[in-house]
Amino acid sequence: MTVLQAVATYIPPTARPVGDAARELQLSATEAAVLQKFYGLRDYRVDRTATAADLVERAARALPSLGRVARRIRYVLHAKSVPPSGPHATPPVQSVRSDLGLSGAVAFAVTQHACASGLLAVDLAGRLLAGDDPDALALVLTGEKAYPAVNRTMPAPTVTGEASAALLVGRSGAGDRVLSYEWRVDGEFRDGTAMPGPTRSRFHQRYPQTLADVVLAAVARAGLGLADLSMILPHNVNRASWVRVAALLGLPPDRIFLDNVPVTGHAFCADPFVNYRCAVDADRLPPGRPYLLAGVGLGAVYAAMVVQARGTAGGWSG
Secondary structure: OOEEEEEEEEOOOOEEEHHHHHHHOOOOHHHHHHHHHOOOOOEEEOOOOOOHHHHHHHHHHOOOOHHHHHHHEEEEEEEOOOOOOOOOOOOHHHHHHHHOOOOOOEEEEEOOOHHHHHHHHHHHHHHHHHOOOOOOEEEEEEOOOOOHHHHOOOOOOOOEOOOEEEEEEEOOOOOEEEEEEEEEEOHHHOOHHHOOHHHHHHHHHHHHHHHHHHHHHHHHHOOOOHHHOOOEEOOOOOHHHHHHHHHHHOOOHHHEOOOOHHHHOEOHHHHHHHHHHHHHHOOOOOOOOEEEEEEEEOOOEEEEEEEEOOOOOOOOOO
16 A cells, blocks of 8 residues: 655745746747637746755655654655756755755656656655555655756647655555556657657647546546546646546546646646645545546656545645
């Protein structure tokens, strides 16, 4: 059993209008208006003074229980959309591990599923803990820098921002229990940002149905139906694509938490967990009901995880 024992997030206080990104992309005024009116993009968050390590460390330090359980943390996983670059000895996860006093933990990055790597890291943390002490924990970190060049290479209509999340994962105890995890790779689109025009068009056409199929597979693996879910907590690429997915699933759009699309933009692997924290704070996740986390990464990787809420909806820390 994999249990999400605590979650905390960091959302930079500075909001930049999507028009700034539109200028970086050299879009016309009409194209910029389409981003806002059709795709539901308005603002995105950045912290230009923070390093990549700062972003994830701020989320981790927001976990009230971190100090009490630090000695039990065996693994630190940093889920990233973009593979690490630069000197091997100084990736963010290593410096964060040291700064948090977790030098006894094994630390590494998880990038294989791009923006869906956050869900992969949670699943991997559970698998690692299955062979460890019953009281052992893993710390899953998400968040990375959104440099201006990123917006020029993303194949979907989205604007990337900066937000981070930290999760304490265990094999037992209080928290929300993972019921299922499904992922699927559509290898035709393995070139990601380098896809030629016709391939990119097919990606956009196939995207909603493939994502809907993976959501249905995760729900079925959990032994549930869509009606059992209280909410879908998505990645925040844009509103339009999720409205299409909702229609394919036969769900009203308000069953998908889209409140942060115009607030944070797409914050790489952090989106589903940031949305979780905001949904809990807004009393949108009833206690005892399952919910679903979803994400899609370039490559193309589609992922969904069904989680059973336990206790009161405010029971997670952070």
